[in-house]
Amino acid sequence: EAGVAQSPRYKIIEKRQSVAFWCNPISGHATLYWYQQILGQGPKLLIQFQNNGVVDDSQLPKDRFSAERLKGVDSTLKIQPAKLEDSAVYLCASSLGLGGGSTDTQYFGPGTRLTVL
Amino acid sequence: GDSVTQMEGPVTLSEEAFLTINCTYTATGYPSLFWYVQYPGEGLQLLLKATKADDKGSNKGFEATYRKETTSFHLEKGSVQVSDSAVYFCALKDADYKLSFGAGTTVTVRA
Numbered sequence: 001e002a003g004v005a006q007s008p009r010y011k012i013i014e015k016r017q018s019v020a021f022w023c024n025p026i027s028g029h030a031t032l033y034w035y036q037q038i039l040g041q042g043p044k045l046l047i048q049f050q051n052n053g054v055v056d057d058s059q060l061p062k063d064r065f066s067a068e069r070l071k072g073v074d075s076t077l078k079i080q081p082a083k084l085e086d087s088a089v090y091l092c093a094s095s096l097g098l099g100g101g102s103t104d105t106q107y108f109g110p111g112t113r114l115t116v117l
Numbered sequence: 118g119d120s121v122t123q124m125e126g127p128v129t130l131s132e133e134a135f136l137t138i139n140c141t142y143t144a145t146g147y148p149s150l151f152w153y154v155q156y157p158g159e160g161l162q163l164l165l166k167a168t169k170a171d172d173k174g175s176n177k178g179f180e181a182t183y184r185k186e187t188t189s190f191h192l193e194k195g196s197v198q199v200s201d202s203a204v205y206f207c208a209l210k211d212a213d214y215k216l217s218f219g220a221g222t223t224v225t226v227r228a
Binding site: 003004040041042043044045048056062092093104105106107108109111 | 121153158159160161162163166206207213214215216217218219220221
């Protein structure tokens with residue numbers, strides 16, 4: 001079974017530029033998550049989708065970050081404009097979405113490492 | 118809010134040594150507890166989990182027991198291998214089913 005795919009794996013941009021990350025979840029997984037992992041810290045949830053609807057985006061800096069999941073499959077996370085403090089690894093995860101219960105295991109992609117100069 | 122605190126690293130061990138990584142949590146309810154592992158260049162993988170007090174999760178020789186009285190979920194392995202070198206994350210899933218992670222502990226095992 002194919003895992004969660006993410007691209008690109010690495011991205012370097014100048015501050016104030018824009019950037020987009022792409023995620024393809026495991027086939028059949030209804031729930032998709034985007035996390036931000038700053039160096040030396042654990043992942044922090046940015047946004048959670050159930051199919052193509054947003055379940056939780058309380059930690060998403062909406063003045064510069066946006067995300068969409070058209071057709072309930074692939075997802076794109078965008079940053080515009082980027083700041084130095086956005087340098088991090090952006091992780092995508094997916095789960096079956098069994099009501100979001102304790103047994104609903106999240107599977108993570110390899111992440112995209114963003115460096116903002 | 119709910120949170121997880123885990124032992125700071127890095128931890129360096131010799132092969133066949135005993136590994137313990139401490140993890141304690143703060144939660145208002147009864148969270149599920151997890152250990153995730155991140156091998157170099159790879160994504161996070163679920164290592165083991167426990168969903169209620171006194172449950173023991175185990176996988177690949179690793180074990181952790183959900184201790185409600187001490188609010189802990191320490192990870193242990195009796196004899197580590199070089200291939201266990203990775204970053205280990207303790208995490209909890211709260212009543213809203215959101216995952217909260219600790220800062221991670223880097224483990225390096227020397228041959």
